[in-house]
Amino acid sequence: MPRNPLRNKPPGDRAIRFKCSLQNTILDVLRLRPGWQEVTGDAEWDFYWCDVWWMKETFDHAYLEEHMRLNHFRNHYELTRKNLMVKNLKRLRRQLEKESGKLEAQKCDFFPSTYELPSEYHIFVDEYRRNPGSIWIMKPIAKSQGKGIFLFKRLKDITDWKKGTEYQPASDPNKETPETYVVSRYIENPYLIGGRKFDIRIYCLITSYSPLKVWLYRNGFARFSNTRFSLESIDDNYVHLTNVAIQKTAPDYDAERGCKWSIQQLRKYLTARHGQEKTDQLFNKMNEVFILSLQSVQKTMINDKHCFELYGYDILIDDNLKPWLIEVNASPSLTASSKEDYTLKCGLLNDTLNVIDMENRLTGKEKRIGGFDLLFDDGPVYLDDALISDPINNYGTTMNAFLGCANNRRENLRHVYRTAQLVKKSSN
Numbered sequence: 087m088p089r090n091p092l093r094n095k096p097p098g099d100r101a102i103r104f105k106c107s108l109q110n111t112i113l114d115v116l117r118l119r120p121g122w123q124e125v126t127g128d129a130e131w132d133f134y135w136c137d138v139w140w141m142k143e144t145f146d147h148a149y150l151e152e153h154m155r156l157n158h159f160r161n162h163y164e165l166t167r168k169n170l171m172v173k174n175l176k177r178l179r180r181q182l183e184k185e186s187g188k189l190e191a192q193k194c195d196f197f198p199s200t201y202e203l204p205s206e207y208h209i210f211v212d213e214y215r216r217n218p219g220s221i222w223i224m225k226p227i228a229k230s231q232g233k234g235i236f237l238f239k240r241l242k243d244i245t246d247w248k249k250g251t252e253y254q255p256a257s258d259p260n261k262e263t264p265e266t267y268v269v270s271r272y273i274e275n276p277y278l279i280g281g282r283k284f285d286i287r288i289y290c291l292i293t294s295y296s297p298l299k300v301w302l303y304r305n306g307f308a309r310f311s312n313t314r315f316s317l318e319s320i321d322d323n324y325v326h327l328t329n330v331a332i333q334k335t336a337p338d339y340d341a342e343r344g345c346k347w348s349i350q351q352l353r354k355y356l357t358a359r360h361g362q363e364k365t366d367q368l369f370n371k372m373n374e375v376f377i378l379s380l381q382s383v384q385k386t387m388i389n390d391k392h393c394f395e396l397y398g399y400d401i402l403i404d405d406n407l408k409p410w411l412i413e414v415n416a417s418p419s420l421t422a423s424s425k426e427d428y429t430l431k432c433g434l435l436n437d438t439l440n441v442i443d444m445e446n447r448l449t450g451k452e453k454r455i456g457g458f459d460l461l462f463d464d465g466p467v468y469l470d471d472a473l474i475s476d477p478i479n480n481y482g483t484t485m486n487a488f489l490g491c492a493n494n495r496r497e498n499l500r501h502v503y504r505t506a507q508l509v510k511k512s513s514n
């Protein structure tokens with residue numbers, strides 16, 4: 087019997103040959119990995135950190151040997167394209183409502199009301215009219231780093247924009263149809279720290295969709311806006327968009343400070359202000375967001391044992407301590423914006439490679455590998471008490487939520503994961 091059922095190790099004792107399409111921390115990590123050797127061009131490889139274009143253009147024609155591993159699933163975009171993510175989440179909500187009732191379906195209300203434009207324009211207009219005075223945010227589905235995003239209040243802003251050059255297919259001879267956008271309810275009551283808005287980046291590593299196996303990274307970060315939050319100036323992206331790509335162009339941006347907090351810092355702050363229980367509830371709800379969103383695409387994803395995916399989740403917290411899913415990134419930025427950021431990303435990537443285990447060192451029974459905790463393995467994972475120690479550093483385990491009430495811990499967790507269990511049962 088092989089020790090690890092995935093049996094990644096290439097035959098013989100030769101080096102693990104890797105290819106890498108990116109020129110940032112991942113390349114540094116791969117180059118420093120003992121026993122790994124870089125190959126380029128058409129050379130044969132065992133491990134390829136590719137870009138999403140390679141998946142689209144080449145994967146379907148490539149023959150992959152048993153031990154080869156790739157960092158994307160073929161149709162990763164089911165979760166990472168803004169319009170498809172919402173379509174899949176809406177479907178999950180409908181399914182839960184039909185099978186388990188409205189109350190369970192409400193557990194899926196962690197994404198703001200969203201419509202695809204132009205295809206759902208009329209449904210959006212009905213919703214817009216039912217919510218007079220609300221603020222909406224428009225985002226092109228195929229762009230990132232805040233490009234093309236704007237906020238609006240009046241329907242007229244949309245009609246004017248539709249007439250404008252960005253939307254009109256005629257402005258680009260290669261475009262036959264208008265660019266697809268999503269329009270979402272803008273979360274007008276974000277949780278503020280020092281008067282500033284922030285969002286949270288958390289990493290989840292999926293090593294299989296069937297069965298679903300999810301690893302959660304304990305070290306994420308909060309990204310702050312450089313400018314105090316206000317709803318007066320909805321045209322000011324520095325106030326409303328917290329992505330680093332936008333914030334780093336602000337005139338008073340401090341590159342070394344980088345407007346970032348570690349998750350541990352954030353957790354300490356929230357615990358001091360709201361107490362352990364409320365903070366734990368927030369982090370448990372986030373775990374539920376990760377699991378339900380992944381379950382929403384589980385059946386649609388083309389599972390392939392050669393593939394894994396490191397998703398970057400963007401979560402916004404509102405002033406009621408409710409987490410909102412903003413988007414999921416298939417290629418979360420691996421470029422470091424500061425020394426701390428470089429350390430975090432190198433740690434994340436090294437631990438990712440440790441979980442993928444090309445070296446075939448694991449038994450397959452591990453629940454914690456480096457900074458990763460196993461969150462879901464065809465069902466919620468309950469870590470052994472020995473792994474539960476420091477509530478601040480153990481954010482990802484969910485167990486920490488119940489320190490101090492050990493007897494209730496499992497019961498509470500079962501409650502948190504009830505919906506995930508229902509989804510699993512109904513998918514079988």
Ligand SMILES: Nc1ncnc2c1ncn2[C@@H]1O[C@H](COP(=O)(O)OP(=O)(O)OP(=O)(O)O)[C@@H](O)[C@H]1O
Binds near residue numbers: 230274415
């Ligand atoms: N519905 C919303 N309510 C409030 N703020 C939002 C909402 N959607 C997005 N934002 C803000 O806008 C920023 C950019 O949004 P989003 O991440 O969807 O765009 P993007 O261009 O794909 O960015 P990324 O660089 O993360 O790929 C978020 O970081 C968040 O601060």
